[in-house]
Amino acid sequence: MAAAVSGIGLSWGSKVSQRPCSSPSSSSPSRCRSSGRRCVIRMAVTVEKKNFTLQKSEEIFNAAKDLMPGGVNSPVRAFKSVGGQPIVIDSVKGSHMWDVDGNEYIDYVGSWGPAIIGHADDKVLAALAETMKKGTSFGAPCALENELAEMVIAAVPSIDMVRFVNSGTEACMGVLRLARAFTNRQKIIKFEGCYHGHADPFLVKAGSGVATLGLPDSPGVPKAATIDTLTSPFNDFQTVEDLFKAHKEDIAAVILEPVVGNAGFIPPSSDFLNFLRRITKENGALLIFDEVMTGFRLAYGGAQEYFGITPDLTTLGKIIGGGLPVGAYGGRRDIMEMVAPAGPMYQAGTLSGNPLAMTAGIHTLKRLKEPGSYEYLDKITAELVQGILDAGKNAGHEMCGGYIRGMFGFFFTKGPVYNFEDAKKSDTAKFAKFYRAMLEEGVYFAPSQFEAGFTGLAHTSEDIQRTIAAADKVLRQL
Numbered sequence: 001m002a003a004a005v006s007g008i009g010l011s012w013g014s015k016v017s018q019r020p021c022s023s024p025s026s027s028s029p030s031r032c033r034s035s036g037r038r039c040v041i042r043m044a045v046t047v048e049k050k051n052f053t054l055q056k057s058e059e060i061f062n063a064a065k066d067l068m069p070g071g072v073n074s075p076v077r078a079f080k081s082v083g084g085q086p087i088v089i090d091s092v093k094g095s096h097m098w099d100v101d102g103n104e105y106i107d108y109v110g111s112w113g114p115a116i117i118g119h120a121d122d123k124v125l126a127a128l129a130e131t132m133k134k135g136t137s138f139g140a141p142c143a144l145e146n147e148l149a150e151m152v153i154a155a156v157p158s159i160d161m162v163r164f165v166n167s168g169t170e171a172c173m174g175v176l177r178l179a180r181a182f183t184n185r186q187k188i189i190k191f192e193g194c195y196h197g198h199a200d201p202f203l204v205k206a207g208s209g210v211a212t213l214g215l216p217d218s219p220g221v222p223k224a225a226t227i228d229t230l231t232s233p234f235n236d237f238q239t240v241e242d243l244f245k246a247h248k249e250d251i252a253a254v255i256l257e258p259v260v261g262n263a264g265f266i267p268p269s270s271d272f273l274n275f276l277r278r279i280t281k282e283n284g285a286l287l288i289f290d291e292v293m294t295g296f297r298l299a300y301g302g303a304q305e306y307f308g309i310t311p312d313l314t315t316l317g318k319i320i321g322g323g324l325p326v327g328a329y330g331g332r333r334d335i336m337e338m339v340a341p342a343g344p345m346y347q348a349g350t351l352s353g354n355p356l357a358m359t360a361g362i363h364t365l366k367r368l369k370e371p372g373s374y375e376y377l378d379k380i381t382a383e384l385v386q387g388i389l390d391a392g393k394n395a396g397h398e399m400c401g402g403y404i405r406g407m408f409g410f411f412f413t414k415g416p417v418y419n420f421e422d423a424k425k426s427d428t429a430k431f432a433k434f435y436r437a438m439l440e441e442g443v444y445f446a447p448s449q450f451e452a453g454f455t456g457l458a459h460t461s462e463d464i465q466r467t468i469a470a471a472d473k474v475l476r477q478l
């Protein structure tokens, strides 16, 4: 079985190596007076209890339930696993959100990932306004596509060529067809708890909403669509080896979230990604990193840059659209040249490469590329996760958690958590109580124990301290 992760952010239940600063600078409180470096400071913050009501949210959501299935357009938003009704959002800015009742929240969902530089960033909004003067969609080539493509290719080690689509689901559908076309093989290996969008072949032991709602698989997915989907627990070397032994000549690709975010936050154990790189190469199969979540979040070049492992193909989404609908897949030139019209593998999209989405992506990546971005994410996320784990420990709860740069998670189980089965040992009823109480304290986490959390450049030290203070209070009361 997998060994514990070391050297990756905060490993399960361990301590952050940073210490609270004993000498903060008065002009810049996040810097140390003596060293000038950024340092961890614990400020005393009181969280005031406001008059918390969700009356307007309830009215709007009740009406929505008659109009849209479950009242939402994506299942996890319905708060089924944490109980109560979802809050209805009115506006967002930076690291904060406001609901229709006027309640303010520190947001750790970030629209499920895209808002890494903060919601409604002024530069992104200004650039969108400029682009909009020229129109909203061309359905024909535009120079902005080249600009974002060049940025993605320069950033992501595995990508020589890229195809833009409109969502992560589309990116994963496209990449699967491409892997099958290139290898002329049918089978794929995916990992339990990994979510690759809602296309039929991936809805087998998928995480995210499927896990949150406890659905085994979705009705409506024909057997024929999943017959070639083989599954293994994440971090399980032996099962992957056995699958390759049993289906040696038939496996087109191994696809995974290099750090799982759709079963909660689960990093790969030491050497697991190396092992997958080696075994796919030895067997003539392709290695696909689904970096829809981790791309530009763990590092500017994604998980593949962070871990130093180059897959054959990569999917992206979320951040590269800066809050507008985008996905992408890319990889080695010889493989990508199979995509139509350069090659025979067909895939297309009416709105793909849309000028607004390209603009938001370009300006989001420009901001992320500024020096210090990932160091800042590392610092605040370490502080946040350690603060929550300390609060849990002080209140006598069994918890574990971890983070890498702007991605984190914590479970209500003592851990360690190497795979989805381990994650499922979490006390989800306790998480639900914690979740609702944190909401009342003005902190918005993902409404499921099986979703990672996200920090961004707009989160301030004060946000983090307020969150820790709220967690401390709530965990003592649970």
Ligand SMILES: Cc1ncc(COP(=O)(O)O)c(C=O)c1O
Residues within 6 Å of the ligand: 112, 167, 168, 169, 170, 172, 195, 196, 197, 198, 257, 261, 262, 290, 291, 292, 293, 317, 318, 327
């Ligand atoms: C790793 C991963 N792949 C694919 C998807 C699907 O992306 P979308 O929701 O944009 O279709 C998601 C969505 O959360 C994801 O996290």
